[in-house]
Amino acid sequence: MRVKTHIFVTSLLRRVFASGGYAAVLRKGAEEAGAIFIRHRNRLGTETLYAPAPQSFFEDEDDDIRKFEVRLRDADGENIDGALSSEIRFDPDCWIVEIELDDVGDLLQVVEPGH
Numbered sequence: 001m002r003v004k005t006h007i008f009v010t011s012l013l014r015r016v017f018a019s020g021g022y023a024a025v026l027r028k029g030a031e032e033a034g035a036i037f038i039r040h041r042n043r044l045g046t047e048t049l050y051a052p053a054p055q056s057f058f059e060d061e062d063d064d065i066r067k068f069e070v071r072l073r074d075a076d077g078e079n080i081d082g083a084l085s086s087e088i089r090f091d092p093d094c095w096i097v098e099i100e101l102d103d104v105g106d107l108l109q110v111v112e113p114g115h
Contacts, residue, residue: 006031008066009097012038012107021101030093037087038068038108039080039098046074049083050104053111067109 003011009025016023026039038050053067072083087094104110 002033002066004032005029005034005036005095009036009095012097012099015107016099016101019101019105019107021099023097023099023101025095026098027088027094027096029091029095035087035091035094036066036068037071037084037094037096038104039084039096040104041098041100042102045076047077047080048073049075049080050108050110051087065109067111069111069113 013023013025029035035052037052040048040050042048048070049072050068051071053069072079084096088096099107101107
């Protein structure tokens with residue numbers, strides 16, 4: 001069983017702060033099972049947008065680990081804003097979390113296309 005969204009987000013925020021970074025919930029969605037989009041700002045002024053990975057990346061229906069894919073990498077803020085606006089129109093129950101940290105490291109399980 002997958003961890004509820006609000007618990008995952010709370011844990012993520014704590015882990016970011018423990019790593020010396022900054023994190024904030026920009027949009028709160030459905031507490032039980034809302035999709036999570038992560039806006040990662042780096043010190044160079046660019047951003048990376050992480051989105052929920054497609055279902056094809058899950059081994060089976062019992063795979064309960066949240067997986068993410070990179071939707072935009074090293075983009076400017078306007079491109080990220082536009083992508084997030086589209087996601088909100090499509091799924092108004094989604095969450096948006098912003099993190100400022102040099103490297104997301106092992107905070108997220110990021111999948112790569114083709115794997």
